Amino acid sequence: MKAAKFAYTRVFDVDEAIEVLAKAGGTAKAMSGSQSFGPMLNLRLARPAQVVDVANIPALRAVSRKGEWVEIGAAVTHAEIEDGVYPPLATHPMRQVAGGIAYRAIRSRGTVGGSLAHADPAADWVVTLAALGARIVLRSPRGERTIEADGLMLGAYTTVLEADELIVAIHVPSETPTTRWGYHKVCRKPGEFAEASAAVYFDVSRKRARVVLGAADGPPILLNEFAAEVASKGAQAAGRDKVSAAVGLALPDRDGIDRKLFTACVERALEQSDVFSNHKLAE
Template sequence: MKAAKFEYKKTNALVDALSALSTKGGDCKILAGSQSLGPMMNLRLARPDRLIDIRALSALHEVKQEPNYLFVGALVTHANIEDGALPDVTQGMMTHVAAGIAYRAVRNRGTIGGSLVHADPAGDWPTALRALGAYVVIDGPTGPREVKIDAFQLGAFTVSLEENEIVRGVRVPILSNAARWGYHKIFRKPGEFAESIGAYVCDPSSGIARLILSGTDGAPMELVSTANKIAQTNGVDFNFEAARVALTSTGEVFEPFKLRMHAVALHRAVVQAYGA
């Protein structure tokens, strides 16, 4: 199928894009990499009245290293990250995650900001950036604001972004050389959406430890107490059974095969982190 009729507007400045979003009249969508919106429009699952093309906005392509963070513009592509075009402040984690997203053709056009806003439960960046403790930088008519990533994604395909706001980028904390991380996806074949994702990040220098599960029916799930125990023991005794018990203790109800799959993803992420 082909997309329904829509109005197209290309913007060259952030202020113009914000102005276009604030214009009343019909459903308006942002066009960036179009790796999710494009197929949805062709299938007529999405039928916006207006598309605002932001691909020429230089502010959203910016990459800037700060003392404790790396700012990554929303229009930076997965391929940019995979190819090492950005400073490696996560000890290789972001490069690893980017290289495992779909296919190279998708990575060439798909953007980190688009992935966050789309908020697919099987998406890589919502999971990885949650594990890294990133902040989302948002621009709107009243000025910029920052949102911690765990408060940004509210559920499946749902984020705390107003209709007249644009994600400018993300601020990613810099990991020390002592940091450990693991990231494991379970999928039927390369390029398909993940059925389960386990992500673990521990940095003794800053005292952070996060264990994240995705591939559920909602936003990424953080297992706080389990992550702290793993960090204290360097992953010793965190086996499949320990992962299964940790998931059961969250109070969430999983089908038996899903529970097993999620436990495997979490266990393998921790194994990767500590090289066991």
């Protein structure tokens, strides 16, 4: 199939993009890397009257360090993060995640902001940024607002974004000497969508403890009580029975095989993070 007819507009300024989206009255869609949106157009699952290409807006292609945070432009590609193109992300945990997203051809065009706006439950950035406690910056004719990454998705392929609103930046915490991070996903074969995933993030200097499940058919699921137990009690709170119990509470309607997949993801993410190398994780 081919896409239904639409008008195409390429913009080079955020304000111009927002103006075009606003004038369209809900009939226009922003497009960046087009790796998810393009197939949806071709399958006619999306039929916008106008497509607004924001991939070449300079402000959306920058990365900078701002205090304890790193600001990532929404049009930065997965491959650029993977390759360490931007110094503030050269040693960041996001590099590890970026290298495992789909295939290199996809990573070369797909963008962080586009992935978030698409809101596929199995997407890597959805669960990763929720675990990091990232903040998403949105802009519209009404101004700018910032939301928590774990509050962006309402459901599969559904977000809090308004029709005239654009993701312009993502703020992630910079790494510290006490950052402990892990991410693991289960795919049928490399490059395919995840059947289950989990991300963990601990940083005693910032008093942060996050364990998040992804690929659960909806928004990422935060295991806050379990994360707090791991942070305060260490390895004794992260035995297989404890992990399995936490996953079971979060996914009560899943069958035993699914719960085992998610349990394995959490266990391997924790192991990868080396979080238990510190005798004291929380104060």
